[in-house]
Amino acid sequence: MASASLICETGEWKDLKEHVEDIKRTHLRDLMDDNERCKSMTVEYDGIFLDYSRQRACQETMKKLFKLAEAAHLKEKINRMYNGEHINATEDRSVLHIALRAARDAIIRSDGRNVVPDVWCVLDKINDFAERVRSGSWVGATGKPLKDVVAVGIGGSFLGPLFVHTALQTDSEAAECAKGRQLRFLANVDPVDVARSISGLSPETTLVVIVSKTFTTAETMLNARTLREWISVALGPHAIAKHMVAVSTNLTLVEKFGIDPNNAFAFWDWVGGRYSVLQCCCCVLPLSIQYGFAIIQKFLEGACSIDKHFYSASFEENLPVLLGLLSVWNVSFLGFPARAILPYSQALEKLAPHIQQVSMESNGKGVSIDGVPLPFETGEIDFGEPGTNGQHSFYQLIHQGRVIPCDFIGVVKSQQPVYLKGEIVSNHDELMSNFFAQPDALAYGKTSSQLQNENVPAYLIPHKLLAIYEHRIAVEGFIWGINSFDQWGVELGKSLASQVENS
Numbered sequence: 078m079a080s081a082s083l084i085c086e087t088g089e090w091k092d093l094k095e096h097v098e099d100i101k102r103t104h105l106r107d108l109m110d111d112n113e114r115c116k117s118m119t120v121e122y123d124g125i126f127l128d129y130s131r132q133r134a135c136q137e138t139m140k141k142l143f144k145l146a147e148a149a150h151l152k153e154k155i156n157r158m159y160n161g162e163h164i165n166a167t168e169d170r171s172v173l174h175i176a177l178r179a180a181r182d183a184i185i186r187s188d189g190r191n192v193v194p195d196v197w198c199v200l201d202k203i204n205d206f207a208e209r210v211r212s213g214s215w216v217g218a219t220g221k222p223l224k225d226v227v228a229v230g231i232g233g234s235f236l237g238p239l240f241v242h243t244a245l246q247t248d249s250e251a252a253e254c255a256k257g258r259q260l261r262f263l264a265n266v267d268p269v270d271v272a273r274s275i276s277g278l279s280p281e282t283t284l285v286v287i288v289s290k291t292f293t294t295a296e297t298m299l300n301a302r303t304l305r306e307w308i309s310v311a312l313g314p315h316a317i318a319k320h321m322v323a324v325s326t327n328l329t330l331v332e333k334f335g336i337d338p339n340n341a342f343a344f345w346d347w348v349g350g351r352y353s354v355l356q357c358c359c360c361v362l363p364l365s366i367q368y369g370f371a372i373i374q375k376f377l378e379g380a381c382s383i384d385k386h387f388y389s390a391s392f393e394e395n396l397p398v399l400l401g402l403l404s405v406w407n408v409s410f411l412g413f414p415a416r417a418i419l420p421y422s423q424a425l426e427k428l429a430p431h432i433q434q435v436s437m438e439s440n441g442k443g444v445s446i447d448g449v450p451l452p453f454e455t456g457e458i459d460f461g462e463p464g465t466n467g468q469h470s471f472y473q474l475i476h477q478g479r480v481i482p483c484d485f486i487g488v489v490k491s492q493q494p495v496y497l498k499g500e501i502v503s504n505h506d507e508l509m510s511n512f513f514a515q516p517d518a519l520a521y522g523k524t525s526s527q528l529q530n531e532n533v534p535a536y537l538i539p540h541k542l543l544a545i546y547e548h549r550i551a552v553e554g555f556i557w558g559i560n561s562f563d564q565w566g567v568e569l570g571k572s573l574a575s576q577v578e579n580s
């Protein structure tokens with residue numbers, strides 16, 4: 078008999094299990110015909126419009142999921158996270174990525190200390206450093222401005238910054254700020270990735286930013302040594318001080334590597350590696366050099382808006398809570414383990430790879446946070462591509478092979494409007510026609526003309542999306558009663574790899 082502390086032992090869980098039979102007797106088409114139900118399944122906050130009416134759920138389902146949230150003490154767990162309690166029990170740490178984007182005057186405590194001033198001290202240092210590099214007052218060993226950056230990191234120290242860079246590259250305001258600059262990423266230990274990351278770059282005009290929370294990750298450290306060699310051979314060992322900086326919690330190892338501690342940007346162990354996309358350094362440092370701090374500050378403000386919403390909105394109006402509960406419903410009750418992330422925006426091309434890590438590394442667990450083996454599966458198998466590319470790739474399986482819950486993400490206003498003479502709609506509206514049609518094709522729901530009459534308000538902005546997914550993943554873990562903030566399974570792989578390397 079599993080411990081009573083497991084969520085699957087509660088009456089609320091069993092009630093939902095029985096409810097599955099009711100839902101199986103319905104068809105999504107019928108659920109979609111119930112206008113009152115569909116209207117009750119839309120929520121809007123700060124320019125994000127969520128329509129979850131195409132989920133195989135009814136209002137009764139939602140009521141039962143809110144009761145499950147109570148049984149899981151969801152609100153208490155959110156409060157404990159925001160209060161800086163060590164909810165990452167296995168590593169005895171707070172989980173305070175919300176502090177990374179808090180307003181300067183906010184008070185967020187970890188172990189009794191308000192950490193927000195520390196965050197802003199680093200943000201101000203980044204702002205100053207980025208401005209010096211961008212303006213040319215910080216130059217390389219031969220006196221040339223550093224117009225190119227190679228960010229070395231892997232996992233959350235790579236996928237998040239890559240996602241944001243991909244989203245900003247085609248934004249006209251951001252692109253203007255980045256004129257004449259290149260930002261490259263080096264993640265894989267494969268020397269092909271090294272070659273690609275420095276192809277066409279000169280050491281004289283390149284700044285290497287080593288991004289590593291631990292400063293021990295084997296791939297990152299070998300890549301850092303490889304680029305250190307590339308710079309030293311071209312410019313001499315003394316050049317390291319001008320061409321390499323680091324972001325890490327481990328300043329001792331940063332200094333041991335040969336980087337001046339004054340050129341290191343510290344961050345804290347209360348930030349999980351994959352939750353660090355909004356980390357002052359992992360993301361903000363290379364991107365502030367590329368685009369300027371002002372653009373990135375908007376990004377932080379967007380995430381902060383979602384943090385406030387997640388903390389204060391009722392569960393019925395709470396975007397991350399609704400999405401997290403629906404994920405639990407799909408995985409643990411309807412038996413749909415996968416989730417497709419389908420942004421109808423090429424700028425969001427790297428959202429799915431990033432969320433894959435945040436979600437699957439957080440919630441792919443086999444024991445509860447108390448170490449009790451779980452009699453049910455947790456986590457989602459995330460995958461996705463931007464629309465309409467995915468429609469010409471894997472959608473067939475979703476249409477006629479399996480039921481796969483999908484996150485269709487649409488953006489009202491294009492970054493790059495194009496409207497050819499003689500075309501019925503603009504290129505962006507051609508894209509959005511598919512955005513509206515596909516969910517209905519899958520759900521046999523409303524016709525596209527009905528949908529187009531709907532008043533889909535303000536556009537999605539990437540940073541709010543990220544914060545929503547971060548908190549949605551935390552909600553899933555809180556409900557499943559697991560630790561979404563450690564990754565011991567991955568650690569095992571790392572230690573085995575170093576054993577193989579040594580042998």
Ligand SMILES: O=P(O)(O)OC[C@H]1O[C@](O)(CO)[C@@H](O)[C@@H]1O
Pocket residue numbers: 231232233234288289290291292293294297349350351438564567
């Ligand atoms: O930033 P670090 O310490 O180099 O770790 C890189 C990545 O490796 C992991 O620890 C395991 O994949 C991730 O959580 C992290 O983002």
